[in-house]
Amino acid sequence: MRETLAERALSNPMDERALVERARAGDGQAFGLLYERYVDRVYGFVLFRVRDESVAQDLTQDVFIQVLRGLDGYDWRGTLAPWLLRIARNTVIDHWRRLGRRPERPMSAVEAEVDGDDEDSLIGRVADEEGEMAIGQAEAWLDRAAFQRAAAQLTDLQREVIALRFASGLSIRETADAMSRSEGAIKNLQHHAVRALRRALGRDDGAPSRDDGA
């Protein structure tokens, strides 16, 4: 895992910037290399969000088409990752809108605080939402299908932060950029999301999860 995580999370900024400049100048191969560098991270995020391989493939291509269109105006910020994943995030949102789907679950209290910045509410509601959990069940039946089923019980924001942090391997800062939120908000959100995922896995007995419109 050490090598996979580091290799996936790190990209040489200098090489990447050169590729971006070459792509802007019309070097198709340079854009192809950028595609190779990020396609799996984009696809992983989108697949986790839409849970359909063919839809995810379509939307992934949409993302890169949008990247190509917007590349001339992109301001280099050290890495393409946050911008790419923000486009991916918006593409998924637009996909749900086209299908007329609504957010699967109402926002949790923590997510409301991510938006509302209410410190007192944050303390109280986190306390209310915590319950007894069985420690050590987290790693049971941890295949992708189990994660997908469990993720169906999460809120939209929780799924998003899990997808960005764990499916795409973004850092806190990159995730914050992609979601247009503060780093503190992302830290709270991811912690809450992982806890919710763990609760969902603890309740998962292999039965099909509630269809949340995906």
Added chain:
Amino acid sequence: MTSRRQPPDRRPRADVAGDAAAAVPVYPAAERFARAWDAVRDGAALDDVVGAMADDAELADLVRLAAAAARQLPATVDGPVRARQRAFLESAAGRPRGTRLSGVGAGVGWRWAWPQLALRFGAAVMAASLGLGSAVVVSANDLPGDTLYGVKRAAESARLALTFDPDQRAAYHIALAELRLSEIRALIDRGRNPSAAVIEALLGQWTAALTAARGAADPAMADRAAAARATAADGLRDLAGRAPAAADVLGAAATALDPPAPSRPAPPPDRPRSPRGGLPSAPTSAASMPTSTPSTGAIDAAAPGGAVPSSLAPAPVALPTETLSLPPATTSAPGGPSEPTAAAPPATAQPGPPAEPTDAAPPATAPPEPPVNPRANERATEMAERPPDPTRSPQRTPRRP
């Protein structure tokens, strides 16, 4: 195994190191989890990180769960799909700068690309109204002659090649047919004064798309295609009145779709009159419309990277995707953010001056020019040979606002 949780200090602290400028205070457990997970992400051994959390078994379990998620959730695009997408993108990205992304005029660049994407979602709503699933329409605003029109058509081809379900393909064909009609309307509405040749080509592609939609297993798709055909005549007549250069072509197409009732000749004395007053067949001058999906492979020729591998391609459908030769439109559009979002306001593209067709930069693998009005006579034949069903009225697809 259950553990007794230590009563945590739940009061969030705004002065946690590294988050002094955070808009939202971070509560300690979240901060600790974030640091632990980032350590693992940066290469620290999971066991070492978890071992340092002996005082908080729940937090340690969350870190293990995060590690499991990081192992299971990353995904890889399938090899053939990956190759095809990359080939398409390299081709689109490798076009000369003046024809790839920049419009005519200085400094247009991405500011022009952004409203194009905004209008794309209008077309996507239209596509959604036809009950599409994963099919996505690229843009309704790129018109023949625009610099991105070739990219748009190539994207349509690529999308079609990656859609295997017959009903989804049929739905996508119907959406593309509607797009071709909307392009005709847009060319006329914006004063581009399209030539008869341009309109004929678009009409031919519209007809071909609706014909291809008949390949659906779901009869409802065939009904939709028939309804789209049946409801187009009035619109074409209206357009004919506003497009002098293409009035004849549009009028002929409208007549082919909705022919006037011919006068019935007096029956011969020795033949009983038909109880329904049956209509005679219209004279034909071409072969009848094929009932099976033609397999010319033209769709594959339009896609960058060459033919679709047989392992991926369904029965190829003749859907010409060539770029029509018109000069790029001169458009002006408001500026916007560097990344496209769903909240983009609609574009305010300015119509370009009417111009004679000229050669525009073709896509990387330029498909052959289609025959002029390939289906006009075949359509007339089909409509004449198939009397209208008096029990079915044309249904208009409701358009969402």
